[in-house]
Amino acid sequence: MDRLIEQIPRFFTASNVMMLAEAAYMTLAITVVGCLIGFGLALVLVYLRQTPGLWALPLRLVCVTYVEFFRRIPFLVIVYLVLFFIQALTPNASLFSIAVIAICLYAIAYTADIIRGGLESVPQTQVEAARAMNLSRFQTTFMIVLPQAWPVIVPPSIAFAVSFIKDTALVSQIGVFELTFRGKELNNQGYSGVLVFGTIALCYFILSFPLTLLGQHLEKRLATPRGQRHSRKLRRP
Amino acid sequence: MNYTFQYGVVWKNLGELFDGAILTFQLGAVSFAGGALIGLFCAALIAYGPFILRLPVHVYVVAVTNTPALIQIYFLYYGLPEFGIRWSSEACLLIGLILNAGAYLTLIMRAGFLSVRRTELEAGQVLGLSIVQQVRYIVVPHIAKSIYPAMANFFIVILVMGTSIGSLIGVDELTGQAINLSSVNYRWLEYFTVVALMYVVLTFIASVGLALLGRWAFRVKARIF
Amino acid sequence: MLHLGVNDIRASYGALEVLRGISMSVKKGEISALVGPSGSGKSTVLRALVGLTPITGGNIEIAGQTIDYRSARSVRAARDTMAIVFQQYNLFQNMTVMGNVTFAPIKIKRRPVAEVEAQAKKLLDLVGLGDKHGAYPDQLSGGQQQRVAIARALALEPKILLLDEVTSALDPELVTEVLDTIRRLAGEGMTMILVSHEMAFVREVANQVVFMDRGEIIESGTPREIFDNPKTDRAQDFFSKILRH
């Protein structure tokens, strides 16, 4: 306890604070890049999974299996697999890109289910109206169904992005300079574990909590139909 | 890629991996059970308790769900010894996971409590049920039905995500065993592909079991896929 | 000249056969009306025409060409000829009224934007919604949505228009307006198949009335034949009930 209080001024030096800020930026960067690419690929996966017809059965099977597998493997194991696999392919791949690929593979599996749920929540009659007007399956999905599915897709996707921020702690294991890695480093330098990991936890909290609130806010806002959302504006003369 | 897979060594050590899988399952089950008790208690407090008690529960839930489980466990493992508290790796992992699961399960169970509508209780009163009967026949089945899928899903999360953190503080569960064994002979890819498959099988068994349990006990259709 | 031929078509939902051999022919510029009790399969006939409900037997031909519903190109061509107004409107919820009307002409038929928008304005004026361009479907009443759906179908410039109970959600004033629209379209040579419960309306505009029950055609003929001298008991029964109101 005494050691902790005695260390505080030594711990919060400009260089340490700078380093933690950079580490927080790294954590955020890995999450955002990984999640965005993952989300895009998840859209593709869901689209492929909905391909009709018998010939596309193997394709659908691959998509289902992918989602099922990656949801059932610990992120840590995925990180190791990506690390060793990529290193076997190209020995000098950057750790950042390895972390991003790992997050990506994982994000695809989780967001694919969210996206599928969202697309399926849009009434089939919308699809029928579009098909009767000769819209292709691609146009129907991306111009009619997806825009209506956002309210169902966005809030849980943000919740998952928040959980990815926390999951990136595990990529410290392969040596990416993010928050947890720096925390262990400082702890090894002799700083108090309570002080170091308390501070690191606070950093994660600062990244995660606003997003959690945003997700909750959007969930409430998007749950109300557009008609009610605009009603005040409309009634004004 | 000129990497040749050699699964021979993995087969030889399959027994140790199985031991790891069993430990993983035990850790997951205990964490989940402990977390469920905390969750039940905290959710009841949020739903029915006085404000003074609700506040600390909210703080607990918000603090835990917005920080990584790994950091929480590091805190116990590297931080607590400074206060003279020295727990084994297993104890740190378990206590960390129980506290972590407790917060998430509080959220899940709270949703269950809130989903019981007054009208249903009134319907019970109209039928002339006593309070105990109302709880037994209306409240519990209703809550079980509404939260069972989320609970079952969270069990898989804690079983997979949660326990694997143990490997980072020296618990020899499935991921830990993989790290130990593969650092001896560097067959990382072989070990980790096999371990990944073992996780898939393990959680698949758990999913099927939970789906059957849900159907039998609460008549819930929990999805396996 | 034969424009649309429906030959002995069948369709099922699962084990339930909802169309059990429907045949009819619609001449160019004529209006055919499908009438019958709820659940008799009227909507299903229209859905089968545009390939939304697969037919399990028989065939459909347009201007002598049989539609092959397994060929994407053939279905595409059929859908180019026909436009359907659904019983439940099915407006695109993510688009404004204007967006709904102009979307397909611009994106699918690739017509010039300015031209399509000018046409859409005219069509919306025609259905009495000139002031609702920017509104979203969930901000409109059922009757208003219904009229947007009609405008949307007309913007596709179809050769054959399929209307599923388009007057059911309208108040009497608007019924007259929509009726005028339909009459004018008939004058312009538009072929139409309409489903309606409004017998007075049908009697006035239809050239041919087809009475369906439980997936079969019980009687068909001119409005005069069907309404004034129904030959079958089922038709008599149905019309005596419905006309009493």
Ligand SMILES: Nc1ncnc2c1ncn2[C@@H]1O[C@H](COP(=O)(O)OP(=O)(O)OP(=O)(O)O)[C@@H](O)[C@H]1O
């Ligand atoms: N999606 C569906 N799945 C299963 N059965 C359906 C479906 N749609 C319609 N049916 C059944 O098909 C039969 C015919 O329905 P259809 O909608 O064509 O009747 P309709 O004559 O248009 O009736 P209404 O006047 O009420 O609109 C009904 O028995 C109905 O229950």
Ligand SMILES: [Mg+2]
């Ligand atoms: Mg109908």
